Amino acid sequence: MTFDFDQVFDRHNTGSTKWSRYPADVLPMWVADMDFAAPPVIVQALQKRLEHPLLGYSVSQDDLREAIVADLWNKYAWRVDPQALIFLPGVESGFNMALNALIEPQQNVVVQVPNYPPLRHAPGHWGLNKVELEFVAQADGTYSTPLETLRQSLQGGGALLLSNPHNPLGKAFPREELLAVAQVCLAQDAWIISDEIHAELCFDGRVHIPTASLSPEIARRTITLMSASKAYNIAGLKTSFMIIEDPALRARVNHARCGMVDSVNPLGMEATRVAYSEAAPWLAELKTYLQANRDYLVDAVRTRLPGITMNVPQSTYLAWLDCSALGLDNPQQFFLEQAKVGLSAGLDFGDQHQQFVRLNFGCPRSLLEEGIARMERSLRHLKA
Numbered sequence: 001m002t003f004d005f006d007q008v009f010d011r012h013n014t015g016s017t018k019w020s021r022y023p024a025d026v027l028p029m030w031v032a033d034m035d036f037a038a039p040p041v042i043v044q045a046l047q048k049r050l051e052h053p054l055l056g057y058s059v060s061q062d063d064l065r066e067a068i069v070a071d072l073w074n075k076y077a078w079r080v081d082p083q084a085l086i087f088l089p090g091v092e093s094g095f096n097m098a099l100n101a102l103i104e105p106q107q108n109v110v111v112q113v114p115n116y117p118p119l120r121h122a123p124g125h126w127g128l129n130k131v132e133l134e135f136v137a138q139a140d141g142t143y144s145t146p147l148e149t150l151r152q153s154l155q156g157g158g159a160l161l162l163s164n165p166h167n168p169l170g171k172a173f174p175r176e177e178l179l180a181v182a183q184v185c186l187a188q189d190a191w192i193i194s195d196e197i198h199a200e201l202c203f204d205g206r207v208h209i210p211t212a213s214l215s216p217e218i219a220r221r222t223i224t225l226m227s228a229s230k231a232y233n234i235a236g237l238k239t240s241f242m243i244i245e246d247p248a249l250r251a252r253v254n255h256a257r258c259g260m261v262d263s264v265n266p267l268g269m270e271a272t273r274v275a276y277s278e279a280a281p282w283l284a285e286l287k288t289y290l291q292a293n294r295d296y297l298v299d300a301v302r303t304r305l306p307g308i309t310m311n312v313p314q315s316t317y318l319a320w321l322d323c324s325a326l327g328l329d330n331p332q333q334f335f336l337e338q339a340k341v342g343l344s345a346g347l348d349f350g351d352q353h354q355q356f357v358r359l360n361f362g363c364p365r366s367l368l369e370e371g372i373a374r375m376e377r378s379l380r381h382l383k384a
């Protein structure tokens with residue numbers, strides 16, 4: 001490996017969201033932020049950018065747009081017009097803008113559960129009716145979309161807020177399922193708001209499928225949201241982009257900023273340009289490292305954490321752990337207090353019975369080993 005993903009950085013007192021929530025004796029494995037240094041090419045590019053000491057309001061330049069559309073073509077064989085991009089200070093802003101612009105009060109917004117909490121909360125921000133659609137657990141440990149319930153929920157139009165690849169299930173939608181889901185939306189004249197922030201992080205040779213790349217008809221009903229923030233670990237730079245191919249629809253959504261969604265910062269745009277044009281070797285090694293972490297975790301859960309089960313994440317660096325066999329009222333609290341490991345509570349993702357926790361394995365192996373060892377010890381005490 002050319003890049004050192006084993007290096008552990010002390011992130012205390014850096015203002016890191018992840019490392020500020022809990023006391024210093026807790027190992028944080030919650031928010032989707034990895035404990036790896038950003039790609040060296042990005043850090044160097046930012047240092048160079050700062051040699052020009054002006055940091056005023058900024059707009060995207062052609063080279064940024066070109067870098068993104070070239071990357072979309074290289075990674076997913078998806079041709080996008082550079083003018084189809086709208087830059088935003090966050091994917092979350094983007095899906096909220098799309099809901100505000102497109103959905104009528106009497107229409108439903110469908111969110112599959114479990115799901116990323118801000119996706120679950122977004123319809124409520126606009127007084128819209130949310131329908132939570134449970135994934136169906138399959139015998140092979142994967143999850144699928146109940147198409148008929150989706151169809152019924154979208155009667156009268158509305159929108160599907162899709163997480164593709166899916167947080168927290170780590171599900172990379174197979175083409176047939178994604179196509180079937182999109183066709184249901186089309187048949188109901190519903191919009192597809194497709195959050196693809198984890199697109200790059202698919203494992204086992206899988207390639208992400210952008211929803212809008214399925215067909216021109218689907219593209220016309222789809223708002224895509226992407227960012228370099230997850231894969232290249234630059235989430236704090238708050239730079240993302242929306243892709244809307246139809247110019248009239250793009251203008252409509254772009255007008256829904258409501259004075260709350262501002263322009264993007266110049267460092268974030270530079271980092272994004274470099275991520276897509278120069279950081280491919282880093283990303284390739286990161287994926288290898290993450291996949292090995294995933295395998296380590298899957299094995300550890302199976303052999304060392306009795307009472308916990310998990311599906312094998314096909315993408316993302318997030319694991320959805322089923323703790324129901326432990327018989328705990330609140331597993332997140334148990335692991336926080338007894339193991340000193342800070343996980344995300346399933347309840348926030350729509351797990352009503354509060355029996356799941358989400359673990360972030362995007363960290364140096366030694367931290368993952370430490371987290372698992374702590375959880376293992378706490379379970380031994382639970383049994384004793």
Ligand SMILES: Cc1ncc(COP(=O)(O)O)c(C=O)c1O
Pocket residue numbers: 031032089090091092093116163167195197198227229235238239240
């Ligand atoms: C599915 C998903 N969407 C959006 C976000 C947040 O994106 P942003 O920081 O660009 O608003 C996250 C972060 O964890 C995420 O997992």
